[in-house]
Amino acid sequence: MTRSRPDHGIRVAVSTVIFSLRRESDDDEARVVLPVVRRTRDPQKGLWALPGGWVDRAENLESTASRTLAETTGLAPSYLEQLYAFGDVGRSPTRVVSIVYWALVREDVSRAAEQHNVAWFNATELPGLAFDHTAIVDYALWRLRNKVGYSRIAHGLLPDRFTLADLREVYEAILGRRLDPANFRRQVENSGTLIPTDDFRTGSHRPARLYRYNQDVELADRGPLPQ
The missing domain is CATH 1.10.10.10 (Winged helix-like DNA-binding domain superfamily/Winged helix DNA-binding domain)
Incomplete structure (x- = not known):
């Protein structure tokens, strides 16, 4: 059997889905929301995307998730859980594998972390997101709805x-x-x-x-x- 050489052009990134609840007023029903960040460079400049960034050589995955989340949104959840790895060949112009984390934060915490270039949207009413981030959010929502019945x-x-x-x-x-x-x-x-x-x-x-x-x-x- 011939083993192909490793492709050193593959890059590893981390993205994070943060869910919270928001009410427009005290009388409104709570909705599940999440923050997205406006991309300031190509590819797909100007589109909204999940907070994230490249994995540093000297950094483990969870540290990357915490660092990039703090840098982009100001959020620092006490608990991050690894959700899934997304690595379809066509998901980015270059070969990128994204390790996705997720976490939940209370409404008061999410409102205290308002940042420039970050917007919060209802999880089921998102704008067009960069790359495959809409599919990532859909998967995270599916996991959230399933997990709520058997966990805390x-x-x-x-x-x-x-x-x-x-x-x-x-x-x-x-x-x-x-x-x-x-x-x-x-x-x-x-x-x-x-x-x-x-x-x-x-x-x-x-x-x-x-x-x-x-x-x-x-x-x-x-x-x-x-x-």
Whole structure:
């Protein structure tokens, strides 16, 4: 068998998909949003693209993701997860393999990181993106919607303490549909993943109990949450 020589013209890049929630007003439904960066050079100058950059020889992949994300958007999530590798031959004018990471940030964190040349769009209403970045976002959304049912991933969009209505709102935004409040409450309370606190959120409505996640329970062992 003849083995072809390695192609040293292949470059490795890292891109990151950051999901957050946004509301236009207090009365609006929350929507899943993400930041994109306007490209300032060719190829595809002027188009929006996911934040990212080239991998340095002395840098590991996650460090590259953290560095390029901070440089382009000002965001510094405490947790990054590797999503997938995208390396189709025709995805760029030169041969580029992109390692894609993703993470979630709370709304207050995302609003505090507003930067020049960065815009936040609804994840399902994106403008035309450079290269294959639209397909990357679609894949990340698919993973998010699947993972929300068997992991604590929704926690990345919530403060440490939250109401069941807050949690349901996250699920509805991710899944793109309404959930029955009574059924949702029953499923989450029976999952054993939440711990009720002694505190309540008060306001114009009936006081709502605040909960926190039970860090000692693995969600996958307790069965899926609402889908």
